[in-house]
Amino acid sequence: MSTLQHSPDAPADPSQPASPALRARGVTRRYGTGAGAVTALDTVDLDLAAGAFTAIMGPSGSGKSTLMHVLAGLDAVDEGTIHLEGTEITAxxxxxxxRLRRDRVGFVFQSFNLLPMLTAEQNILLPLELAGRRADRTWLMTLAEAFGIDKRLDHRPSQLSGGQIQRVAIARALITSPAVVFADEPTGNLDSRSTEEVLDFLRLSVDEFAQTVVMVTHERDAAERADRILTLADGRIAADEDLAAGRATEQTSPRTASQAGEAR
Structure with a gap:
């Protein structure tokens, strides 16, 4: 399958490493005051690579949802800085x-958040309409065909399956070609088959469209579809697993093809 990209231009010098899509330094978030204060995030440092799929896991109260919220600009920090493609969102x-959230961030929610009175196409294009931007019909159809909803664009959410609804939600998140897509428990309300479909399409967003995806999940199987898994505990990053490197190692044989032939 050819790679169909609809993303910002690559760095001018390909020999130089790309800047991270997101960078957090010393990020701390507290709730409450005095003796009852709770530290949800404790001096977190983090770089998230552009064009990669990152999963965030952790038990309830670990800070995983808070981390997503501050990275997406949905919640403020008490200390530290966060940069989105070089823009300090904490400032x-x-x-x-x-405006930054509207133009440069995409969201996929567990509860879908589609408007029931609008068709699938209207729901997908809604972020552009709200921003006063003209729809790119070619990009719309590229997404719709890639996600298998091109024959369902005139259907309302009530006429779609759960998996199809979430595919519409993913297409809506991608329609503005955002810097980052945040997916908050995107498979939480789906059956096993629809869960696999949605994870496939999030993976497709990264592999085919070079999209940066950050997904919060409590499901290990879902997280393992990502390139990297961050596990939080007590507001800190307790584990950082590079699955992409592991997959690359598995695909690289310790012997060359000719050596393998000689062994036969």
Whole structure:
């Protein structure tokens, strides 16, 4: 399958490593005050690579949802800085932060958050309409065909399966060609078959469209579809697993093809 990309231009010098899509330094988030204060994130340092699929796991109260919220600009930090493609989002005012989320961040939610009175196509294009931007019909159809919903664009959510609804939600998240897509427990309300489909399409977003995806999940099987798994505990990163490197190692034989032939 050929790679169909709809993403920002590559770095001018391909020999230089690409800058991370997201960078967090010393990020701390507390809730409450005084003796009852809870530290949800404790001086977190993190770089998330562009064009990669990162899963965030951890038990309830570990800080995984808080981390996603501050990285997406949905919640403020008490200390530290966060940069999205070089823009320090922790320094932005409310209006600028709203524009950044609208134009440069995509969201996929567990509860889908589609508008029931709109068709699938209208739901997908809604972020562009809200931003006053013209729809790119070619990009719309590229997404719809890739996600297998091109024959369902005139259907309302009530006429779609759970898996199809979440595919519409993923297409909506990608329609603005955002810097990062955040997926918050995207398979939480789906059966096993639909779960696999949605994970396939999130993976496709990375592999075919060079999209950066950050997914919060409590399911290990879902997390293992990512390139990297971050496990949080007590507001800190307790484990950082590079699955992409492991897969690359598994695909590389210790013997050359000619050596394998000689062995036969």
């Amino acid at each position: 932005l005012g409310d209006d600028a932060l709203t």
